[in-house]
Amino acid sequence: MRCELFEHMPTEQEKRWIEAWRTAGPELERIRREQLRDLTDEEATRQAMMLGVVLELVPQRASAIGKLSELLAKQKS
Numbered sequence: 001m002r003c004e005l006f007e008h009m010p011t012e013q014e015k016r017w018i019e020a021w022r023t024a025g026p027e028l029e030r031i032r033r034e035q036l037r038d039l040t041d042e043e044a045t046r047q048a049m050m051l052g053v054v055l056e057l058v059p060q061r062a063s064a065i066g067k068l069s070e071l072l073a074k075q076k077s
Contacts, residue, residue, distance in 0.1 A: 010018065039047075048055060 045055060
């Protein structure tokens with residue numbers, strides 16, 4: 001069974017359309033990568049959740065400054 005879509009040669013307009021997308025593809029990919037690189041963690045999380053991605057939140061380790069603050073607070077009391 002043959003597909004009618006591929007039975008004809010592209011018209012000049014179709015050739016221009018194909019070439020336009022071939023040219024635009026790499027530029028669109030560059031823009032996509034730039035936008036992903038510039039996302040904040042909060043924005044990336046929000047967008048992922050809007051898409052239905054379930055994220056397992058892992059508690060962050062206490063920072064050295066946080067630990068030092070806790071120690072100093074304990075010494076004061």
